[in-house]
Amino acid sequence: MKRIGVFTSGGDAPGMNAAIRAVVRQAHALGVEVIGIRRGYAGMIQGEMVPLGVRDVANIIQRGGTILLTARSQEFLTKEGRAKAYAKLQAAGIEGLVAIGGDGTFRGALCLVEEHGMPVVGVPGTIDNDLYGTDYTIGFDTAVNTALEAIDRIRDTAASHERVFFIEVMGRNAGFIALDVGLAGGAEVIAVPEEPVDPKAVAEVLEASQRRGKKSSIVVVAEGAYPGGAEGLLAAIQEHLQVEARVTVLGHIQRGGSPTAKDRILASRLGAAAVEALVGGASGVMVGEVEGEVDLTPLKEAVERRKDINRALLRLSQVLAL
Amino acid sequence: MKRIGVFTSGGDAPGMNAAIRAVVRQAHALGVEVIGIRRGYAGMIQGEMVPLGVRDVANIIQRGGTILLTARSQEFLTKEGRAKAYAKLQAAGIEGLVAIGGDGTFRGALCLVEEHGMPVVGVPGTIDNDLYGTDYTIGFDTAVNTALEAIDRIRDTAASHERVFFIEVMGRNAGFIALDVGLAGGAEVIAVPEEPVDPKAVAEVLEASQRRGKKSSIVVVAEGAYPGGAEGLLAAIQEHLQVEARVTVLGHIQRGGSPTAKDRILASRLGAAAVEALVGGASGVMVGEVEGEVDLTPLKEAVERRKDINRALLRLSQVLAL
Amino acid sequence: MKRIGVFTSGGDAPGMNAAIRAVVRQAHALGVEVIGIRRGYAGMIQGEMVPLGVRDVANIIQRGGTILLTARSQEFLTKEGRAKAYAKLQAAGIEGLVAIGGDGTFRGALCLVEEHGMPVVGVPGTIDNDLYGTDYTIGFDTAVNTALEAIDRIRDTAASHERVFFIEVMGRNAGFIALDVGLAGGAEVIAVPEEPVDPKAVAEVLEASQRRGKKSSIVVVAEGAYPGGAEGLLAAIQEHLQVEARVTVLGHIQRGGSPTAKDRILASRLGAAAVEALVGGASGVMVGEVEGEVDLTPLKEAVERRKDINRALLRLSQVLAL
Amino acid sequence: MKRIGVFTSGGDAPGMNAAIRAVVRQAHALGVEVIGIRRGYAGMIQGEMVPLGVRDVANIIQRGGTILLTARSQEFLTKEGRAKAYAKLQAAGIEGLVAIGGDGTFRGALCLVEEHGMPVVGVPGTIDNDLYGTDYTIGFDTAVNTALEAIDRIRDTAASHERVFFIEVMGRNAGFIALDVGLAGGAEVIAVPEEPVDPKAVAEVLEASQRRGKKSSIVVVAEGAYPGGAEGLLAAIQEHLQVEARVTVLGHIQRGGSPTAKDRILASRLGAAAVEALVGGASGVMVGEVEGEVDLTPLKEAVERRKDINRALLRLSQVLAL
Structure with missing residues (x-):
């Protein structure tokens, strides 16, 4: 393999730049050229490509967002769109792809693998x-x-x-953010999509807490945990609630910012591993970190199988929020 | 004056604790005792009071919120409520008050001055x-x-x-936050209550900016700048807009957190100055910092006169957001 | 077990308060009383003890430092000192201990277990x-x-x-901080105690990097990686170095501050697990998290066996710092 | 004036990029071209120049450091060096300069004004x-x-x-940082170059504080307040001190990072004002903000006259650090 492409797609995530940097520099160390594809699949179809040398990725490890930009593409959802994209990749001499993104990104990548035999390795960035x-x-x-x-x-x-706050965090289908934030933030209640949310039970927890002398409480709600999110949950509870309550939706601030050490290290590790896997002949797989070790999983499984939240931590949060 | 009271009222603001600390320690230095009144006027009516010594305010200069708590009181809006509050103050031997808060706080304080002759000095905390x-x-x-x-x-x-974001910041009647945040954040448009907001003009600015090659833009909207806030403004513009736009309402995160150096210094200075003024015989006034110097303003003026935003900075923001 | 004690000892670490909170609330959930012992072994000898109820640990999950304070005790290093400490624990009706700290703390704890049969479970806080x-x-x-x-x-x-900076981070005997910080910070060179540091080789890396067009570089040095730390390493290199270089010693800022989500969750989990282990009859062990699961390790092993840094990450950092 | 140059020189300061952005965009609004001169006077002599359009300064308002780089130049200290620099400016068609930096920068600028009649307006960045x-x-x-x-x-x-920390902050000749940081940080003692520092008095303050029950204290020391800085002051006090004390030198972390709102606004305002002044015919002056208004001061005065710290705040810090 002489030349590979790298792109980011879907919602941006802090650490994507660190992953791009790792892809470029690991490839360079293996004597492989890297082409950056801008704006995800949309840019792939348009042929928006730029060579990336080792100095082009200097001083980006600490930046949020993605220097390659990202976009959603309707056209790529069609067979014709994907054929166009593949033609552009061929024209550019790209022999393999590193796809950085989430499940939408990987579904698209699978199509390229299956329809055109293009080798792709995924890096989980979401x-x-x-x-x-x-x-x-x-x-x-x-x-x-x-x-x-x-x-x-x-x-x-x-x-x-001395108020109750309902705080909505991201997570339409998964409660990972809500669980970690709720446990670390000392939340009284954590509402996740993975478990049924009973408004009456929530109200009872809050009232019991008030009776024990806790004057203010935090309720963390994943977007998808209840119809209408935090606002919806509060509306359903309002009448049972004796205390004043407010809603805050954290929204897009959760996507940006300089990545933490952990995200930079994970991105560095997985970006480099993706290049090694790709150059080593792997395709249709995602690199991941499992119990501290780098691991490969078929993209199909990565997208279709469900990773569960740690329910023991959810129960622990209830014990600790006395 | 042997004993004074201090309380916080209205919305909490970072630096209120630094102000309480300064009040207590400056009073101590002048040989005056300090009683902390909890939960603002509500607690005053209930007689929720606690002596504050110099060590009780240790290690709070860096904390957000207010250790004295704050609340809104319907009862204090009545003459009877205020009479009750005054009786509690007398019973506690409190000869003067330092009131930390915003205009609602000061309106209440004025009533205590006028109806009961209680000396009060205000500290602007909002x-x-x-x-x-x-x-x-x-x-x-x-x-x-x-x-x-x-x-x-x-x-x-x-x-x-490559999107446009409409970000709503606090400010129902005033655009101070929006102006400073917008200028410092490089916003394309800053919508403040002090100036009429024309949706069509906003759309034109954004389009012109896109034509000049600026792919993403930030619009900062003060809560009270347009009916419905940022959401309302975007709705009014949507049809004229060629690009994808999103709304984020920052909400209550703006109230909390550890105060900046500037807020701690201002709070220290004004808290101490309030005690000096009160002990020196002042009443019905607010301490403030004007052009770097501590100044006294009648509470009536502080509340009724309007401070304007710096319109030159608003124009500057338009020049710089090219 | 009706009553247990908890204390922090050795250097403070962010998350110790979250661990104390978890110990108190998990114990409460199991019907066990908790006594807080102040100032580590020094306070144990003096009998500085205070009952900790669930509300006493409210609002501390986010605070750095330790509300129980910490200290070093010469007296506890003697058999007589430890006998005194044990007598105080007995007098207070304490039937088991949760010890939060590092290897010095655990060595002391082992003595209590071996000499007096006091059940102790350790929580790794460093x-x-x-x-x-x-x-x-x-x-x-x-x-x-x-x-x-x-x-x-x-x-x-x-x-x-366009300068080179030598930045010294904590780590007298271990390079964990240096490795993670160096990799995440894009350091050109990472010097750790686990690997020999050859000044000439470091100088060569920096010069090669300059030749490749990298004008500024970061060298991360663990305290114990080279005699004299970062200052010492720079002095040894100075003559070989063509560019201007500066040293910064990060020092104590690394110890404090509000804990990250990860540290709060780890502390919550291990604090609770320690109580469960202690009440369940365990002693002379440390609770830890290994590959995502809570695990028990004999204190003796925790202290005597050596955990190695991830050398693959060290090599990765060299590939990525092109 | 058709074309102006802008450069940064001396130690970098957060907000320099915001100033560069304001210079470029304000100039553009007035129909004036801007040339960026890299690496300060050193780059001026070498003719390292690059045209700066409005999009070249996009997305830099929030970045620390300076995109134009900075350097110290021995050659510019000579008349010949300055003549070379002036020749390069002429060759590039530069008719006026905006110099962003501190007093060394302005001394150099004055020479260009006096020796070559080059119009220069300074922007205070330090x-x-x-x-x-x-x-x-x-x-x-x-x-x-x-x-x-x-x-x-x-x-x-x-x-x-329960320790005393001596923290050294920047400030060889001036105590501004030490004063603000010390007051806002609740320091027990603030040592500044503007006032004599008596080690014995410092020791007494710390001991009195311990007697009053304050177990831990912070002493903030400006670099130039005492021979040897914080380390020197502690050495001079050590023998009088009953408690354990540690030193931390904050060093270069104080220079970097994303600028605060205030610094970005100040930089935006002064950068724009400098262009207006320069185009309006001013030279040999520095733009500044005095009591909230933009003001011009002869460079000579800016450099030679001494701005004093606010001694009332220094006394206030002593009252409040009880």
């Missing part, structure tokens, strides 16, 4: 941590710490006003 | 910076920097996805 | 991550991120002035 | 805040907050170990 085959995805640790910092701030107000 | 008689209020600098940090994060995503 | 039996110690993740933030700042200056 | 003619210099607010954050971290350890 704040949601909802990919099977890796204990953590790149961006998750940063998102959790950003959300936690926000909760620490809100707690100042919650405590000063 | 993130909104909307008080006449001080260049900055305690908490404003921290709120601006917190919002700015959030915008820096969102810009990573805006740039990576 | 920023150094140098304990066998746990993948990470409480405080390590925070220390790494704090040091990384400092390096990101210094890189601004390094890049602007 | 973390030290030691320039006459502006209440604050660009970078000062960020440096103070960075140092304060470090002190907040160290206080966790100081409190947990």
